[in-house]
Amino acid sequence: MTAPQVAVVTGAGSGIGRELALACAREGMKLVISDIEAAALAQTQALVEAVGAPCLAQACDVSKAADVEQLAQACWRTWGGVDWLFNNAGVAVLGPAWEASEADWQWVLGVNVMGVANGVRSFVPRMLERGTPAHVVNTSSAAGLATLPGSAVYCATKHAVVAFSECLAKDLEQTGVPIGVSVLCPSLLPTGILRSQRNRPVSLGVSGPTAPAHEERVRAGMAASTIDASDVARMTLEAIHARRFYVIPHAHTGASVERRMQQILGDFRAIHQESTR
Numbered sequence: 001m002t003a004p005q006v007a008v009v010t011g012a013g014s015g016i017g018r019e020l021a022l023a024c025a026r027e028g029m030k031l032v033i034s035d036i037e038a039a040a041l042a043q044t045q046a047l048v049e050a051v052g053a054p055c056l057a058q059a060c061d062v063s064k065a066a067d068v069e070q071l072a073q074a075c076w077r078t079w080g081g082v083d084w085l086f087n088n089a090g091v092a093v094l095g096p097a098w099e100a101s102e103a104d105w106q107w108v109l110g111v112n113v114m115g116v117a118n119g120v121r122s123f124v125p126r127m128l129e130r131g132t133p134a135h136v137v138n139t140s141s142a143a144g145l146a147t148l149p150g151s152a153v154y155c156a157t158k159h160a161v162v163a164f165s166e167c168l169a170k171d172l173e174q175t176g177v178p179i180g181v182s183v184l185c186p187s188l189l190p191t192g193i194l195r196s197q198r199n200r201p202v203s204l205g206v207s208g209p210t211a212p213a214h215e216e217r218v219r220a221g222m223a224a225s226t227i228d229a230s231d232v233a234r235m236t237l238e239a240i241h242a243r244r245f246y247v248i249p250h251a252h253t254g255a256s257v258e259r260r261m262q263q264i265l266g267d268f269r270a271i272h273q274e275s276t277r
């Protein structure tokens with residue numbers, strides 16, 4: 001099998017996206033990087049080129065289908081296709097479920113869910129037509145596998161990304177074209193995500209103040225992480241090579257997933273085992 005040649009990363013201007021781009025560059029791949037922040041994207045481009053990888057940088061708001069379609073067109077025009085697609089861009093709001101405004105929902109759903117959907121809509125049909133092995137990685141979160149207070153909107157979008165990715169993998173299996181799927185589910189680690197508001201469209205206004213306790217919890221969780229964005233990128237590429245679906249970089253995530261599953265099955269058994277007694 002020929003080695004993968006071209007990787008596309010959204011949200012590549014910072015954090016996990018930047019490290020995914022660098023990890024692909026170190027594998028000898030050509031890069032197409034995109035972000036809503038042009039200056040940050042240019043910094044990533046310089047870092048990728050310093051590794052020796054050819055790199056096309058294109059500004060793109062993933063919540064806009066037309067932007068993502070233009071990104072796919074640029075990839076095919078420049079390099080004739082894409083082998084690995086990383087739908088990574090994401091934003092977060094914090095606060096109790098009932099306090100999220102309509103604009104908060106619109107913004108976070110637009111970037112975290114429609115951003116991934118737009119990537120799949122523009123890239124996967126082209127990958128299918130090309131017919132060569134490929135891989136799609138959608139960045140969700142440990143918040144897409146479990147739940148916690150103060151993160152209802154974010155958790156809802158990240159659970160949607162996990163479900164969408166599971167369905168995408170099943171749909172692709174039926175095509176017979178070897179396109180793999182992975183869903184990346186990190187827990188908290190230090191990146192720019194606490195400053196997500198920097199990319200909120202002016203038209204949506206600013207969101208209400210975040211309760212300091214929620215922000216403090218996130219900050220503490222990030223500081224406590226024993227892994228950083230480069231570790232997450234390395235584990236993600238290992239998962240692609242191993243064709244593993246769930247990429248769960250933090251060891252402590254397993255316990256939260258187990259707790260949630262036990263609660264679901266506990267309530268299920270409370271009804272169904274009692275009714276068969």
Ligand SMILES: NC(=O)c1ccc[n+]([C@@H]2O[C@H](COP(=O)([O-])OP(=O)(O)OC[C@H]3O[C@@H](n4cnc5c(N)ncnc54)[C@H](O)[C@@H]3O)[C@@H](O)[C@H]2O)c1
Nearest residue numbers: 011013014015016036061062089090141188189191192193
């Ligand atoms: N950092 C964490 O603790 C953590 C944990 C789990 C999952 N994640 C997920 O990792 C992904 C990357 O986030 P990060 O933590 O590296 O944060 P980050 O803020 O450092 O990087 C996110 C990037 O996405 C870009 N972006 C924001 N809105 C965009 C839009 N509309 N279109 C295109 N690009 C846009 C930003 O400019 C930024 O460069 C996100 O999907 C996030 O939800 C992060």
